[in-house]
Amino acid sequence: MTDYLLPTIAKVLLPVIGIGLMVLVVMKKKLSFSVDIGFRAPAPGWAAAFFVFWLLLMAAEELLGQTAPKPWKEYPVVIVGLRILAIGVLGPIAEELAFRGLLMSALVRTRIGVFGAIFVTAALWSMVHTQYEPAILALLLIDGIVLGLARHFTRSIYVPIAMHVTGNLFSIWQSLHGVA
Numbered sequence: 308m309t310d311y312l313l314p315t316i317a318k319v320l321l322p323v324i325g326i327g328l329m330v331l332v333v334m335k336k337k338l339s340f341s342v343d344i345g346f347r348a349p350a351p352g353w354a355a356a357f358f359v360f361w362l363l364l365m366a367a368e369e370l371l372g373q374t375a376p377k378p379w380k381e382y383p384v385v386i387v388g389l390r391i392l393a394i395g396v397l398g399p400i401a402e403e404l405a406f407r408g409l410l411m412s413a414l415v416r417t418r419i420g421v422f423g424a425i426f427v428t429a430a431l432w433s434m435v436h437t438q439y440e441p442a443i444l445a446l447l448l449i450d451g452i453v454l455g456l457a458r459h460f461t462r463s464i465y466v467p468i469a470m471h472v473t474g475n476l477f478s479i480w481q482s483l484h485g486v487a
Contacts, residue, residue, distance in 0.1 A: 311386045318393035322401035329404050344408040345464030354466045357457040361470040364453060365477060368446055376482045387483070395479050399471035406432045406451070407458040407467045425455030450474070 333344060341347040382390065406428045414424035429451025433444050454467040 311382060315386050315389045315393070319389055319397060322393065322397035325401040326397070326404060329401075329409055332409065338409075338412070343412040344404065345412075345458060345462060347463050347465075349461035349463035349466045353457075353461040354463070357453070357461060357466055358470060358473075361453065361457075361473065364450070365474060371446075376478045378485050379479075379482045391476070391479055395476045396472055399475050400468055402432065402435075403454070403458075403464060403468045403471055407454055408464050411455060411458060421459055425452060425459060429455055 332338075333340060338344065379387070379390070410431070411424050411428045414427055415421050417424070419427065429448050432451040432454075433447035436444065436447055439447065454470060457466045457470060458464060
């Protein structure tokens with residue numbers, strides 16, 4: 308367990324530190340948590356529509372056979388729990404706050420507008436996932452566009468966070484159960 312403990316704790320701490328730094332940036336720049344970042348209740352109809360669409364998109368990506376994650380090693384239970392927390396929950400929250408919160412909010416105010424901001428954040432978000440092959444990166448670009456559209460049309464960061472967490476937890480479930 309000790310071989311995995313420090314790297315796993317780092318996986319938990321990195322998004323926590325990132326979230327903390329983003330909160331400080333929002334406060335320092337006097338941005339609105341509700342308007343700029345999207346900490347507000349989503350439009351219910353849009354939220355439901357995007358979540359259903361997200362589930363259908365995940366199913367379609369599964370049918371393409373491009374998204375099968377690698378099985379996890381036989382980690383101790385504590386390590387598995389911490390990895391689920393880091394990869395399944397905290398990582399998506401940090402990524403959505405960074406890309407569909409701060410970055411998208413800043414880009415929307417530029418000449419590229421809403422849809423340019425959605426595309427640029429999706430492209431940057433997919434490129435950050437350097438551990439994946441090009442076919443997966445293309446799917447991540449599509450996922451990022453859908454997450455950005457969800458952020459825009461629901462006016463809430465909660466919807467893309469919930470969608471992203473759902474996708475990551477499904478991937479983790481596949482890794483733990485050897486589903487390919």
